[in-house]
Each structure stands twice: as C-alpha cells, then as structure tokens.
Amino acid sequence: MEVSDFAFCDSSLPYSVRVKDLVDQMTLSEKVNQLGNLAYGVPRLGLPKYEWWSEALHGVSNVGPGTFFDDVVPGSTSFPTVISTTASFNESLWKKIGQAVSTEARAMFNLGRAGLTYWSPNINVVRDPRWGRAIETPGEDPFIVGRYAVNYVRGLQDVEGHENYTDLNSRPLKVSSCCKHYAAYDVDYWLGIDRTSFDARVHEQDMVETFLRPFEMCVKDGDVSSVMCSYNRVNGIPTCADPKLLNQTIRGEWDLHGYIVSDCDSIDVMVNKHKFLGDTNEDAVAQTLKAGLDLDCGIFYPNFTANAVKQGKVREGDIDKSLKYLYTVLMRLGFFDGSPNSKYKSLGKDDVCTKENIELATEAAREGIVLLKNDNDTLPLHSAKFKNLAVVGPHANATSAMIGNYAGIPCQFTSPIDGFKTYGKVNYKMGCGDVICRNETFVFPAVQAAKYADATIILAGLDLSVEAESLDRENLTLPGYQTQLINQVAQVAKGPVILVILSAGGVDISFAKDNTNIKSILWAGYPGEEGGQAIADVVFGNYNPGGRLPLTWFENDYVNMLPMTSMPLRPIDSLGYPGRTYKFYNGSTVYPFGYGLSYTQFNYKLTSTQRSIRINLNKFQHCRSIDYTDSARKPPCPGVLINDLTCDDQFSFEVEVQNVGERDGSEVVIVYSTPPEGIAASYNKQVIGFQRIFVAKGGSEKVKFDLNVCKSLGIVDYAANSLLPSGGHTITIGDSGISFPVHVYLEH
Structure with a gap:
C-alpha cells in the first residue's frame, strides 16, 4: 500500500477521522514511541520523527533540541525578557512580538532549523520577590499575567483570517504555543528547598484567585494549544498526576484544544524525588496518563508505558486519546499537509533578524x-x-x-x-x-x-x-x-x-x-x-x-x-x-507596583461614568452570604454565585488624559477595583484594565473602558466560590487621585 493511500493522508477528511486512522494503524510499541518529546515516527506508515521541544520565550531560542543555529541561520531576534516587555503595559506590542517570533520560527522550520511547537510563555505569577524566574514572567498581577498570555499566544498561534473558527479543534496554527508551569509553581531553589521535591500547600481560594487565573485566561481567551504541568506537588499531589488539575480543569472546565505536556523529566522527579505513593515507573506513567498528561518531556512514557499496559495498570485507549490530541495539533500546524498559509511557505533566511524585527526589539x-x-x-x-x-x-x-x-x-x-x-x-x-x-x-x-x-x-x-x-x-x-x-x-x-x-x-x-x-x-x-x-x-x-x-x-x-x-x-x-x-x-x-515617571506631566479628567448596575435575579439565582468584618453593615443580598449569572453585564467609563508638560509622551492608564467596604480578608485593590496611550504635548486623548461586571468586580471567598458582591465597589484610576463608586444592586 502506498503511503498516500492511507486515510490519514487524505486532506479532504476531517482531522478527527484522519487522526483516528493514523493511531489505529499503530502497534502498541509504535504508539508509546511517540509519547516522549522526541517522537520516533513510524517509518512503515511514512510518519517522520518529530522533536516537540522548542522554546520561544522572547525570541526563537536554542534551549531544547528542536531548534539550533548554524551558518545557515546564525541567530534570531532576541527581544527584551518577558518582565521587561510587560513593563510596557502595551497589549498590542506583546502580540506584535509574538507575531515576529512566530514568523522567524516558521522561517527556521522551513530551513530545517526549528520545530513548530514552542513551550512558551511562562505565565506563573510572581508571589515572592526572591523567586529566580521572575525574569521569565509577566509579574505579580494575575490579570496582567493572563492578558500577556492571551496576547503573546495569539501572536504566536493565530493564522491571519482564521482567528474565529467554528471548530476550534481544527483551527489552523502558525506555531503552537504552550502556557506553563501549571500550577502554583514559584519556588526553584531556596535555602536547600528544591522545586523537584517542594510541596506547595495552597488554599483553594488562592488557587482560583491567583495561581489558576492566568492559565484559565490563556486557555479560554488565548485558545492556547498546550499547557505544561510543573515539577512541584500541590497539596501533596504532583501536578502532572492530578486528574482534578489536568482532566477536570484544563480539559473539562476550560476545554483545551490541544495537548498537556510535562515539564522535562517530571515523571522521573515524581518517582525519585517526590516518591509519590511509592510508585514503580509503570505505576507513575499509568497515574499521569489517566490524570490527563499526554506528552512526556523525557523518556518515561516511551520506556515504561507498554509495560504498564501489559501489567493491566493503564488502558491502551488512554494512550490513543493522548496521541489523538498530539496529532491533531500537528495537523493544525500543517505538519502533514504543508503550511496553513501560503505566505508561510516562502519564509526563509531573509525573514530572520530583519531590520523591522531588530527595530521592534529596540522599541x-x-x-x-x-x-x-x-x-x-x-x-x-x-x-x-x-x-x-x-x-x-x-x-x-x-x-x-x-x-x-x-x-x-x-x-x-x-x-x-x-x-x-x-x-x-x-x-x-x-x-x-x-x-x-x-x-x-x-x-x-x-x-x-x-x-x-x-x-x-x-x-x-x-x-x-x-x-x-x-x-x-x-x-x-x-x-x-x-x-x-x-x-x-x-x-x-x-x-x-x-x-x-x-x-x-x-x-x-x-x-x-x-x-x-x-x-x-x-x-x-x-x-x-x-x-x-x-x-x-x-x-x-x-x-x-x-x-x-x-x-x-x-x-x-x-x-x-x-x-x-x-x-x-x-x-x-x-x-x-x-x-x-x-x-x-x-x-x-x-x-510600588505600577510605579513609573515621565519627562512630561499628565492630568486626568473623568468624562463619563456609569455608577450603578442593577441585576434582577430569578428564582433559581440565590443570594449567598459573604464574610464581613464585625462592624460592617451587611446588605440584604450580600452576593450571588458568578456561575449562576449570565455575566453579560458591562459597565463603562471614559477618561481624558491631558499632556500638560513640554514633551510628547506615553501614559499607562491602570484601572483598579476595590470590593465593597467591610468584606473580610479581601484584597486592597486589583487591576481590572489598562491601556497605554500616546499623547502629544499640549494635547489630550480619551480612553474608554468597557468592563465586564463579573470579571472586574467578582471576588473569591475562603471556600473558593466566585461571587459577585452587592454594594459599592470603588474604581480607581492609577495614581491620578480619581476614584468613583460603582454600585451593584442584586434584586429579586
């Protein structure tokens, strides 16, 4: 039989049919050989090898065996590190850098110098100022970290004209991006405590409010095609073996269109450092496969999964499921059918280190x-x-x-x-x-x-x-x-x-x-x-x-x-x-967070505000109690579960920013919300929106914010419920001294 006669080579068929055909034709030993970062391919089916591990945190990197530089491509544009780029507070810049990086990655792929799957960005929140990997992250605010993730991922992945697809599992990808390290990962090596044995004891409230939020935004709003689980345990369970974190949350609640990969050698770490459940190697691969880990950056899956099946510890069907996720991503990238956009085919050496990209890095x-x-x-x-x-x-x-x-x-x-x-x-x-x-x-x-x-x-x-x-x-x-x-x-x-x-x-x-x-x-x-x-x-x-x-x-x-x-x-x-x-x-x-001066001066003026939001509750939407401080007056309906609301209510306001100094300049307008007074153990304030605008000297610009009530005014209580509290929320515009109340009325 000719390779071209296989159904998986028929580009007129849906990806799901083709991928099933490909996986069904493999033997068990061929299947497990595709589950490490180096997928060995299946020569008899004409399936080539593929190296999954490439990195593009702030430019195409040679960390990871999937990418290398030589005389043909001696280098690529090295943009500022993520923490520096985040300091611009400029979402369109974040996306533009992603687009430039993915163009260079595609060019290098065409020249045989790079892969199509990039394990970037790092979207862990910086919880402690000592953390050594702050350099790779977008900082300490979960919302900003999430917005960075969405923009950079969209820059890397989106194929022009295919951003909104009915079937997201077949949406074409420019390159595949990966949000990492999931979750509650932010201790590397501190006073002898090592990331490979650290057990992060995390309250569910912090999990929802801080550690998971950027990942949820990355999957739901960025439509990322991969998530990487981290080395650490969370409350006793290694993240790569936690079915609640992987299958139930990433795949179930958030509906990931893609695959889940381990941080490199995480399964080895689980067995030999965490000594989780006293697992054998076969127990460990069975645990992680069943939890929802599709790809092992390492050799545990290729080496021990076939035995785990033979020992009755995991089903072959679990392997099939993972392979389908993996090959669907490769099909979306054009690995089987050629580039998803005709423009990408012609990219080559002249598209790496261009004058425009070097200027973008400078900017x-x-x-x-x-x-x-x-x-x-x-x-x-x-x-x-x-x-x-x-x-x-x-x-x-x-x-x-x-x-x-x-x-x-x-x-x-x-x-x-x-x-x-x-x-x-x-x-x-x-x-x-x-x-x-x-x-x-x-x-x-x-x-x-x-x-x-x-x-x-x-x-x-x-x-x-x-x-x-x-x-x-x-x-x-x-x-x-x-x-x-x-x-x-x-x-x-x-x-x-x-x-x-x-x-x-x-x-x-x-x-x-x-x-x-x-x-x-x-x-x-x-x-x-x-x-x-x-x-x-x-x-x-x-x-x-x-x-x-x-x-x-x-x-x-x-x-x-x-x-x-x-x-x-x-x-x-x-x-x-x-x-x-x-x-x-x-x-x-x-x-303080958000601090920064300019060579000019800006004045702010609030030009329009919406100060109240009425939400009429039906008989199935019940009021929930919220913990208040002893002296606080409790409203008749303290809050309502966000999951019970349609959450399509918006509130808007407009700010005029005047440049009253002697020079043109850019101003970052940061908007914060503070929950109603008296709610116990709440945050001081949190970022709910930001825009960077250019204002010529003597000029002014109007900035409009349209914000979702649930996303911007919701809180997470101690029991990890996401609630919309009633009462007067305070909106503050940066350090301008301007703040105003937005009153939420919950009424039956």
Whole structure:
C-alpha cells in the first residue's frame, strides 16, 4: 500500500477521522514511541520523527533540541525578557512580538532549523520577590499575567483570517504555543528547598484567585494549544498526576484544544524525588496518563508505558486519546499537509533578524524602561551640554546579561557603552569585575572617571548568577561592593549621576533613592539585544519613558518577615507574616507596583461614568452570604454565585488624559477595583484594565473602558466560590487621585 493511500493522508477528511486512522494503524510499541518529546515516527506508515521541544520565550531560542543555529541561520531576534516587555503595559506590542517570533520560527522550520511547537510563555505569577524566574514572567498581577498570555499566544498561534473558527479543534496554527508551569509553581531553589521535591500547600481560594487565573485566561481567551504541568506537588499531589488539575480543569472546565505536556523529566522527579505513593515507573506513567498528561518531556512514557499496559495498570485507549490530541495539533500546524498559509511557505533566511524585527526589539526595550527618580528634571540629558560621559558599573558593557535566559543567539548586540557612544565621548570603567562584585579594586578607577565627566551613568544590578531558574535570591540587595561603588561615584562626580538598574526582581535601592547626589534612576529590566541603544535613547531624551513596574519593589527586610515557602497570599496574623504582592501587602515599599515617571506631566479628567448596575435575579439565582468584618453593615443580598449569572453585564467609563508638560509622551492608564467596604480578608485593590496611550504635548486623548461586571468586580471567598458582591465597589484610576463608586444592586 502506498503511503498516500492511507486515510490519514487524505486532506479532504476531517482531522478527527484522519487522526483516528493514523493511531489505529499503530502497534502498541509504535504508539508509546511517540509519547516522549522526541517522537520516533513510524517509518512503515511514512510518519517522520518529530522533536516537540522548542522554546520561544522572547525570541526563537536554542534551549531544547528542536531548534539550533548554524551558518545557515546564525541567530534570531532576541527581544527584551518577558518582565521587561510587560513593563510596557502595551497589549498590542506583546502580540506584535509574538507575531515576529512566530514568523522567524516558521522561517527556521522551513530551513530545517526549528520545530513548530514552542513551550512558551511562562505565565506563573510572581508571589515572592526572591523567586529566580521572575525574569521569565509577566509579574505579580494575575490579570496582567493572563492578558500577556492571551496576547503573546495569539501572536504566536493565530493564522491571519482564521482567528474565529467554528471548530476550534481544527483551527489552523502558525506555531503552537504552550502556557506553563501549571500550577502554583514559584519556588526553584531556596535555602536547600528544591522545586523537584517542594510541596506547595495552597488554599483553594488562592488557587482560583491567583495561581489558576492566568492559565484559565490563556486557555479560554488565548485558545492556547498546550499547557505544561510543573515539577512541584500541590497539596501533596504532583501536578502532572492530578486528574482534578489536568482532566477536570484544563480539559473539562476550560476545554483545551490541544495537548498537556510535562515539564522535562517530571515523571522521573515524581518517582525519585517526590516518591509519590511509592510508585514503580509503570505505576507513575499509568497515574499521569489517566490524570490527563499526554506528552512526556523525557523518556518515561516511551520506556515504561507498554509495560504498564501489559501489567493491566493503564488502558491502551488512554494512550490513543493522548496521541489523538498530539496529532491533531500537528495537523493544525500543517505538519502533514504543508503550511496553513501560503505566505508561510516562502519564509526563509531573509525573514530572520530583519531590520523591522531588530527595530521592534529596540522599541520594546524603550517602552519597558521605567523612570523611578528624576530630581530637578535632570533627565533627559542634552548631548550638546553633556559631551564627556563616564559610563561605569558591572552592566556598562552588558551583552549576554541583557538577554537573560531561554535566549537563543541574538542577531547582534548593542551594549550600553555602544549606545552612549552615539551621544557623546565615553570613558568606560567596569567598577566591578562582574555582577557579584567581590573585588573592590575596580571601584577606584570608576570613581576617578566620574570626577572629570560632564555626566556619569552607573549601570548596576543583577544577572543570571544571582536570579535564575534553579536559583532563588536570599536577599533583595545589590551584590558585593555594588552599593559602595554607586555611593562613592555619586559622592565625587562632577556632573549629574544617573543610576540604571538591570534586574528582573525588585532591588532595595533605598540608599540611592534617598541619595541627593543621585539625580535619576531608571530600571531597564533585561532589555534584550538592543538594550544599550534603548537605555541611551531614554537618557538623552530621544524617547520619553512610559513604562511601569510589573512587580512591587520591597524593602530588604521583607525577606526576614516570612519564608519563601509560605504559599498564602493574604497576611497570616498569627505568624506575623505580611501579605504578598500589592494586592495583599500594606507595608512600606521602595517602589510600588505600577510605579513609573515621565519627562512630561499628565492630568486626568473623568468624562463619563456609569455608577450603578442593577441585576434582577430569578428564582433559581440565590443570594449567598459573604464574610464581613464585625462592624460592617451587611446588605440584604450580600452576593450571588458568578456561575449562576449570565455575566453579560458591562459597565463603562471614559477618561481624558491631558499632556500638560513640554514633551510628547506615553501614559499607562491602570484601572483598579476595590470590593465593597467591610468584606473580610479581601484584597486592597486589583487591576481590572489598562491601556497605554500616546499623547502629544499640549494635547489630550480619551480612553474608554468597557468592563465586564463579573470579571472586574467578582471576588473569591475562603471556600473558593466566585461571587459577585452587592454594594459599592470603588474604581480607581492609577495614581491620578480619581476614584468613583460603582454600585451593584442584586434584586429579586
């Protein structure tokens, strides 16, 4: 029989029919050979090998065996790391980066240098400031993390003209994206506690409200085609073996159109580190298959699943089900029939590292830079006046540090000293031998350089030797002699001193914030291959910074108040533990979540609001009680289950943003909601909407928000019920001082 005669090769048939035909023709041993990240293929059916593991966190990466660089494709565009891109608060930018990355991925696939399935993005919420992988994430707010996921996934996956499909299981994909690491994963290695043996003890309330929310948005709104389960246990059960988390939630409640994959070697970790239920290898693969894990990044499935079937521990039908999910995704990608869009076929070497993509990487870096301090409007510097520059510090000549982890080989680098050379004469002194900065002999030459310079730019911060996968921080301070370097340079500098911090997590730089000799501070995150150009453009006013912090910058003492392993987000009064993230923390900070200055000034004016919402309940919609503080007045109908509502009620308002300063600039308008007063153990506030807008000097722009009542005003109670509370919710617009009530009336 010719390969082309097989029914699975007949492109006129539906994918479900073709996939069933393909799987039905395989023997058991052939089936299990397709269940690892390297699927071995079936030569007798003409089915080629396929490597599932490629990464594209902020550009096509060579982490994972599915992708590589060589003379044909020497590199790809390395965009800023996710935490930096998130600081732009610009949803269209997030999507545009996804589109550029997937175009480069398709081009590399055509050249035999990459796969079509990318295990990105990382959408874990940063619960603790010490976490080493904050660099990969969109920060600490679950809603923003979810919106980042939706936009980046849509950028990677959507084929133009096929975004809305009746049968989402056959919707064409540009490349396949994967939201990871599911769930409650945010401890890597802290004081001897390791992610491969950590059991996250999580309240169901936190699970629904924080840890699962971005994943739900990724699956439901982003229509992602894959989810990766994490190494850790949640309340005793490894996530990759939890049928409630996988089958019931991702596949059942959220209706995933795609496959579920393990983090690499998770099944091995389950057996040998968690020692879950004293499982044998065969027990473990039976557990995970039945729980809903379709693909093993590793060798446990290929090595032990056939035996598990023979031992009667799992059905062959469970394997068939997983293979169908996997091959449906490959069909949607055009792996069997050729590219789902004729344009993709012609993509090649000239579509990687294009001028446009390098400019997009530069623009993303500019948009993500956050101005934290600017005394006496010291910035921007004028190149006519500041010609001789001292550029000092461990990151002054940064290259690979700017692209962080899960990075490939960048097209090129523009280091900070290269960037500043386009504006003046640079005297570069490293100040520290490296970021760890244990050798103070480099400090003196940097101090000397500052004495004679028209302006001094200090580039300090962290890198992957301090915060990374498998490496959490123990404190929030700058390493080694960096603080000494900054203070000594600031003390003697002839001209203004500008401090630029490269980091993912927040750093306690209170000393610099309070030092009057340090006029301006910028946070540049890890700004990607063109970071040096972006930093120089901001310092010299070629770009007016508009980024905002996607994370709270805590004071260092925060780490002495509670262990990293304490999972609840609300304060634990009995132990004296403070709350986590801006939503639950009330103490003082170095810089709060959402903070960021500009070279111009913006005024806000509320131009229209809707202040009340009436929801008429029918006899099947019952009022639910909500915990109130003792002194609070309880309304007659405290709340109603969101699942019992149709949830199509919206409320709208419009804000006019005026630029009353001297420069054009971008402003991020962040909208928060606070639940009705008196509800016990609620959050301080939470983000429900945001937009980044450009406003010319002297001009104004109107921004309209249409928000869903259930999504924006709902709460999760201690029993993990999602409820819409009645009463006066407070809507706050950023730091503008504008807030107004929206009253929800629940009436029978």
